[in-house]
Amino acid sequence: MTDLTDPRYSAMNRPSPPRRLITRLLDQEDLNFLLTNRVPRALLTRFMGWFSKIEQPLVARLSIGIWRLFADLDLSEARERHFASMHACFTRELKPGARPIDTDPAVLCSPCDAIVGACGALDGTTALQAKGAPYPLIDLLGSQERVDACRDGQYVTLRLKSSMYHRFHAPADLEVEHVTYIAGDTWNVNPPTLKRIEKLYCKNERAVIRARLSGHDAVLTLVPVAAILVASIRLHWLDVLLHTGYAGPTEIPARAGFRKGQEMGWFEHGSTIILFVPPGFALCEGIAEGQPIRMGEALLRAR
Incomplete structure (x- = not known):
């Protein structure tokens, strides 16, 4: 499994030309609405639920790589350094202390x-x-x-x-x-x-x-x-x-x-x-x- 928190992958967090193009397209609200809603939503959701849980190194690596094209995904705070599936990356835990809690009782x-x-x-x-x-x-x-x-x-x-x-x-x-x-x-x-x-x-x-x-x-x-x-x-x-x-x-x-x-x-x-x-x-x-x-x-x- 690829270590996606490795510093060598930090460049992937910078907007790539494909991500900049995707961002410009999705910034057009009418197109954004059509692409993300006028699809078979329930069917697509069930498929993603199945696909994201596939534990195969190549599938996981490619899936997370494609995800990075659409989002500013930062895995530097993740507790784990390896992800067996895209689902494991979605539901990742953070390193201890990564999110301090406000202790004021009010x-x-x-x-x-x-x-x-x-x-x-x-x-x-x-x-x-x-x-x-x-x-x-x-x-x-x-x-x-x-x-x-x-x-x-x-x-x-x-x-x-x-x-x-x-x-x-x-x-x-x-x-x-x-x-x-x-x-x-x-x-x-x-x-x-x-x-x-x-x-x-x-x-x-x-x-x-x-x-x-x-x-x-x-x-x-x-x-x-x-x-x-x-x-x-x-x-x-x-x-x-x-x-x-x-x-x-x-x-x-x-x-x-x-x-x-x-x-x-x-x-x-x-x-x-x-x-x-x-x-x-x-x-x-x-x-x-x-x-x-x-x-x-x-x-x-x-x-």
């Missing part, structure tokens, strides 16, 4: 590496998918009880690029109380698609995780949303892989405690996590749409 840290999307105060029980594109929480969460726990609170949308670290972690000391799995579509979740598909997050496959913050009664809601090529979500405390072929049950009672920064699960590729908190929290300074953030950095603060 702070909720980011659960993942991401680009911050729509965020801020909820309008009652309505959030924004993108500028001028609201969606009601009942369509996303599927239960009035879950909606009421978020009413008038704050939310942050965290979009994981395909090249990013794909595991997500507890933003605070908490106890998971329940998981609701909602099967759905696999639309891309990039900005061009968010502008064009109404209520996209409410259409895609997702898991609604209800957790209670340790030490007080506040309910935190985490919603990992799957997308094209990534319709599989692994949660450590469940013994099933949540994906489009999972028949249920939809409601999954669960009890699992996590310390701040402890790994909760991962996406098979990369997608979106939406975090909801009740009134009493505010966005930390510097958190705004388009801002990159790393797992463990300050995201929300209790007032």
